[in-house]
Amino acid sequence: MSVRIDRIFERCRAEGRPALIVYVTVGCPAPAESPELIDRLIAAGADIIELGVPFSDPMADGPVIQQAGQTALNAGTEFSEVLKIAAGVRQRHPETGLVLFSYYNVLFSHGLERLGGELRDIGVDGILAVDLPLEERDEFFPVCERFGLDLIPLVSPATSPERAKRITAGCRGFVYYITVRGVTGVRTSLPPELAGELEEMRRILPLPVAAGFGISTPEMARSAGVHADAVVVGSAVMKRVLERDSNGAVELIARIAEALR
């Protein structure tokens, strides 16, 4: 169990604001540039960093994160490099939450036991496997438990309340609520029913609820953040990184952090 993630949510609650989670595709535009980008995003106000592992076939991602992943792979980003970057971030930022965000094949291919040990030693707090639903997680869940890693569960607008309870049972850290029926991407608005859905999830689930997918502006973050314990920003950051505008990415996160205060 990651004490760190729990502490982050406690601190944010005390400050009366939602936590800010920022997704970064590690290795985009090149592995050498990721450490500085992540450092700056943390300085700008990210409480938790989702370290996106590039994958050749990102089925849950829209065009921006697809391109970010492809750019990282073209730049030669290997999984070992992602782990090395994670270790560096952990050393420089002992209080920031670190969650690995990956498609399952990369984890499975690396070897689950080996991965668990390495992530524990690095000090990664949790793992989010986008294509590992409740039905398939039995081979990975015990490994995460053993190595003290939070396997972050995902819940979507298509998930019934009863199923959401089963998904989150026994989980720690937080639950990732997918705000839209669709893939990741920059959006200009969130569904009107989102507020009600988030409130229901907070009421019935035992974990802090993070809202992610599509949150692209300070205004959207603020309005989702009223009804959630955390907001996740990803594509809007990576879009700027792909445009070689990392200043713009950092500035966006600073403005979103400001809006959430």
Added chain:
Amino acid sequence: MNTHFGIYGGQYIAETLMPTLIELEQVYLTAKEDPEFQRELHELLVDYVGRETPLYHAKRLSAAAGGAKIFLKREDLNHTGAHKINNTIGQALLARRMGKKRLIAETGAGMHGVGTATVAALFGMECDVFMGAVDVERQAPNVERMRALGARVIAVTSGSATLKDAMNEAIRNWVATAEDTFYVIGTVAGPHPYPTMVRDFQSVIGTESRRQILARTGNLPAEVIACVGGGSNAMGIFSGFLDDPMVKLTGVEAGGDGLETGRHAASINGGRVGVLHGCKTYLLQTDDGQIREAYSVSAGLDYPGVGPEHSFLADSGRVRYTAINDDEAVAAFDLLTRCEGIIPALESSHAVAEALKAAAGYTPEESIIVCLSGRGDKDMDNIRKYKENRGRK
């Protein structure tokens, strides 16, 4: 319902799609037991598709090979020219039952896309087909057929711009549209219940073949051979013989330029276990878990994975999986075309090539069944180009 085949299969898919898959499983289970559903499916297979398809004794091909009698299960004679329609009709009936108004599909060679566009026209549904941009190019006649049938063909340019990328894009579209859209998967892959459901819809090939060969020869065949990309025609015909241990079953993967070159689409012969498109199965991948691009002269076999039941049958040893290279497949295409007047799909030509090798090991009293999964009209341009390029090498 069993969601796995041993360690293979499963439902490795985003949570947003899980409720849809759970509903689909229920609908399928109910439909399967519903005599009215079965009656309508059967009626369409007979009157619309033209089943049953013949089991043809290819005497001149057999003589050319020497040895066993070679029988061709003529799935190329189905309406639309391939086995794919057996499955698209079944899934369209399920879509209608679920009240869906729109079908989406991925396609490689275009035969499944045509099969889906055809049933969409038949049932008055909207249809979007995702097709790799490379395949749109090399299977142009099928693109025209889909458009004529009223489907939109969406050229996918991401990744290798072939079948796996088309499937990624179809899944992305489905996540956003599942409330009114049914995803018609064309092969025995994808998340449960697709591998089981598609096998069941294709099992008509095996059921007919077994009955026909017994009626014709009084014996079961010595061997049954089918090509394997995702492997739906193979699971269809194998399912009729899995419980006959004396019948040897052979799946033929696409060897491309040769297994040793790394340029192939042979997931079982040249891959290792991983997770892609919703299921655990053998995959072509790097040491780092990135999916590799597959290669085959035949667009329909150009896929870096394989249906999970095939992975299971490979491990259990019930089915032997071999590989046939581009050159051998094209030679078999020529031979069958010239000596029987039957133009096979390049995919099916891989199975024919394997049969030509295998036949010599048998006596003329024994028989081999080859699943001739589709016709080759779509490949004429491809084959001409392939031969021109080979001439230049």
